[in-house]
Amino acid sequence: MxxxxxxxxxxxxxxxxxxxxxxxxxxxxxxxxxxxxxxxxxxxxxxxxxxxxxxxxxxxxxxQVGARGRSGFAQVTHALPMLSLANAFDDTEAGDDARRFREVADFVRRIVTTTGDAEPRFSVEPKLDGLAISLRYEDGRFVQGATRGDGETGEDVTANLRTVKAIPLRLRGEAWPRVLEVRGEVYMRRADFLAFNERALANGERTLANPRNGAAGSLRQLDPAVTATRPLSFYAYGVGVVEGLELPALHSQTLQWLRELGLPVSPEVDVASGLDGLVAYYRRIGSLRDALPYDIDGVVYKLDRYDQQRQMGFVARAPRWALAHKYPAQEQSTVVEAIDIQIGRTGAATPVARLRPVAVAGVTVTNATLHNADQIARLDVRVGDSVIVRRAGDVIPEVVQVIAERRPEGAQPWTMPANCPVCDSALVRAEGEAAWRCSGGLFCPAQRKEAVRHFASRRAMDIEGLGDRFIESLVEFDYVRTPADLYALAVDDFIAMKRRADERDGTVPQTVRQGKVASKWAENLVAAIDATRMARLDRFLFALGILQIGEETAKALARAFGDFGRIASADPLLLLAVPEVGPKVAQSVAAFFAQPHNHEVIDALFARGVVIGDRRAPDASFVRALDNAFLLEAAKRLGAPLEGVGPESLKAIAQAATGFAALRDGDSGQLAAQSGQTVAKVEAVRELLSDPHWAPRLFAAEAAAQELAEGIDAEAGGADLPLQGRTVVLTGTLSSMGRDAAKAKLEALGAKVAGSVSKNTAFVVAGEAAGSKLDKAQSLGIEVLDEAAFLQLLERHG
Incomplete structure (x- = not known):
């Protein structure tokens, strides 16, 4: 039944x-x-x-509008109720305009019918996602502030509102009404919210869930000193009681008046006429939504003429002359059906929540990132949990909150699996890193595709024509396991790969035409791969996909060491002397070259004909920086026990001896006297030079620095590169080479190529159609080289 x-x-x-x-x-x-x-x-x-x-x-x-507040605040009865707005919802963004804006059209139709105005004028504004408040000013001075509460009665939060810098305690000018009640929204800017949470995490304090909750919770702290630490902002959107002054005839004029009194009003406030104007505003603000500095959940339409507002009147809990038109929600609740691991190009293991499908911001979401294991532990996400998922614009959906009250019985805490789900290699986590990584390196199929794609990309080895679809098929059909396998491919391999891909996809094979094999495309690909066998050092380094090594860092390493072998064998102590390189980058480079498998791949690349064609002597200024004082300071930056011994002390102590051996074996008292430092500081350095972990590294680094000094090109006399330390700007079009090629040649001579002209610019290279950069250089009296002079400069320096 x-x-x-x-x-x-x-x-x-x-x-x-x-x-x-x-x-x-x-x-x-x-x-x-x-x-x-x-x-x-x-x-x-x-x-x-x-x-x-x-x-x-x-x-x-x-x-009701809301709910009554907590008992810690005095109650305030609003002289005029703070009502909520009727809502026009559109959760799906589906259907044609007539469906999407039906409730808005009904709203406009009611106004036209009641007022007789065929094209009513509206004041329009973003609907901020914060906490509605009322501010009471008497003779221009702020005397009381209250939350909206249930619309009739709110909480007295005057002391807290006084800490909000955006709220003036005294109005500008002098022509104030005797009483002015301003209504608006306290909110938290996204950037301020993120910065606050970063500081809270760093200090081990509780973070805020989202900007809206952060604003509401901050304003309703019982201690105003706590509120004062929160980055709150305020926008006014209207008035309540006004005594002693007649308001303008239009709401939009009132908002402008509030601005003149020193009250902030959203810059997105505007006016619109009729239904078409409202639709256009809704779409315009919707397109800006993710770029706005604050969160909004819709827009608000208000009849602009106060006489028409009075004519329209009110219903039980909302004015009939205003409407809130919401956007599709950026947050929804759903259920976690599984937590999987996704392996990225660098081996990063990212937990991904597999979700019961849910529409978020107009898109059906089935997966959401959980960022890392620490985030899962912080949220305590478990399979079976009901969670809140957020998606804003093109940002990857993420799980932001667990609804603990809905947790099913028996749900178990999640732990990071021990092995990679793709290649079964161990998942490892380096000290100080948030992410776990697959140790399978380039053997892991999940990393192969991304590693080969990166290796062949335009900024790396630049293999023309080898796009994503070819790379995916080459890896899928096992023609390529590492980047080195690219250089063993023949025309027949590409043709066979393409045929298999066509069969897999069920498409008509394109490799056979009129009984003849169409191999030109395959021949072009083999030729394109072959053309990259002569490689530039910085491009080759970047192509290897070393964690944290971007183009500029690869260039800095290439300039400093001049040779691949020197970089591959360098201790982080030496790497730290390279501009652009800090401790994490130095350790990442060293860790990459410490892996035997990576050397196998590199050896295979060289065995198959890849040659680094721009080998040169080390950079002189880099080598000069590698004295023993620097090596000691580098060891300290990498965690060596030298607390209390600063850079100047290390420099003085290092200069007191002829080398690390003399420093380690010398007399502490004598070294202290020679260096002008305390015996305790000298002994700290000597202990480090006897430490079983640090001593071998420091002595090896000292020897490597001496070897680098001996490797400086004797013909250059140990001098710097010709343009070392000089800043150059390129502008216009060069007929003899592209901008990237010109930049590379300048950098090979030691120059730094900048994007804008300043007083520090050494000279400007100006090609055809040079624009404002050329004008600025001439106004500053900076030397300008045309293309002919630039080519002469390059020829002069080889």
Whole structure:
């Protein structure tokens, strides 16, 4: 027998749920569902109450704006109720314009019918996602501030609002009304929210869930000193009681007046006429939504003329002359059905939540990133959990909160698996790193595709024509396991690979035409690969995909060492002397070359004909920096026990001896006297030079630095590169070479190529159609070389 549906029971259940969520949001500042889910509950209740009026009740949440506050604040009765707005919802962004804007069209139609104005004018503004407040000014001075509360009564948060720098304590000018009640929104800018959470994490403090909760919770702290530490902002959007001054005729004029009084108003506030104007504004702000510095969940339309507002009047809990038009929710709740590991190009193991499909911001989301194991532990995400998922613009969806109250029995804490799900290699985590990584290196199929794609990319080895689809097929059909295998491919391999890919995809083979093999494309690819066998050192380094090594760092390493072998064998102590290289980068480079498998791949590349064609002597200024004082300071930066011994002390102590051996074996008292440092500092250095871990590295680095000094080109007399330390700017088009080639040649001579002209620019190379950079160089009196002079410069320096 089917169960009978009782609308009265459902109405009471909905009221109980909504009251609980109001309490959690407005009093505890700890909501457990996203706004979109709360809105659905409220809409269902409104619909049921409309269908079954016998269940109407004055204490229904549909008759309230919010909820009464906590007991720690005095209560404030609003002279004019702070009502909420009727909503036009569009959760899916589906359908044509007539469907998408139906409720907005009905809103405009009601206004036209009531006022007789065929093209009504509206004041339009973003709907900020913060906390509504009221500010009372008497004779221009701020005297009281209150939250909206339930619309009739709010909380007195005057002391807290005084800490918000955006709220003036005294209005500008002198022509103030005797009483002015300003209504607006306290909110938190996204950048301020992120910065606050970063500081909180660094200090081991509690973070804020999101900017909206951060604003509400910060303003309702019982201690104003806590509120003062929170980065709160404010925008005014209207007025309540005004005594002693007549308002302008238009709401938009009132907003401008508030600006003149020193109250901030959103710069996105505008006016629009008729339905077409509202639709255009909705779309314009929607396109800007992710770029705005603050969160919004919709836009608000208000009749601009106050006489028409009075003519329209009010319904039970909202003005009939205003409407909030929401965008598709950026947060929704769903269920975690599994947690998988995704392996990236660098081997990073990223946990990904597999979700029960849910529409978020107009897109069906089935996966969301969990960032790393620390984030999972912080959120305590478990398979089976109900979670809140957020998606903003093109940002990858992420899990932002677990709804613990809905956790199923038996849900187990999640732990990082021991092995890579792709190649079964061990997952490892370096000290100080948030991410786990697959140790399979280039053997891991998940990393192969990305590693080969990166190796062949334009900024790396630049293998023309070898696009993503070819790379995926080459790896999938096992023609390529490492980048070195590219240089063993023949025309027949490409043709066979393409045929297999066509068969897999069920497409008509394109490799056979009129009985003849069409191999020209394959011949071109083999030729393109062959053309990259003569490699430039910085491009080759970048192509290897070493973690944290971008183009500029690869160039800096190439300039400093001049030779691949020197870089591959360098200790981080030496690498730290290279511009662009810090401790993490230095350790990453050394760790890459410490892996035997990476050397196997590199050896295979060289065995198959790859040659680095620009080998040269080490950079003289780099080598000069590698004295023993620098090596000691580098060891300290990498964690050596030299607390309390600063750079100047290390320099003085290093100069007191002829080398590390003399320093280690010398007399502490004598060395202290010679260096002018304390015996304790000298002994700290001597202990380091006897340490079983650090001593071999420091002595080896000392020897390597001496070898680098001996490797400086004798013909150059140990001099710097010709353009060492000089900044050059390129502008216009060169007929003899592209901009990248010109930049590379300048950098090979030691120059730094900048994007803008300043007083520090050494000279400007100006080609055809040079623009403002040339004008600025001439106005500053900076030397300008045309293309002919530039080519002469290059020829002069070989």
């Amino acid at each position: 089917a169960e009978t549906y009782d609308p009265g029971e459902r109405i009471e259940a909905l009221r109980a749920q909504i009251r609980e969520h109001n309490y959690r949001y407005h009093v505890l500042d700890a909501p457990v569902i996203p706004d979109a889910e709360y809105d659905r509950l409220l809409r269902e209740l409104e619909a049921l109450e409309a269908q079954h009026p016998r269940f109407a009740s004055d204490d229904s949440p549909t008759r």
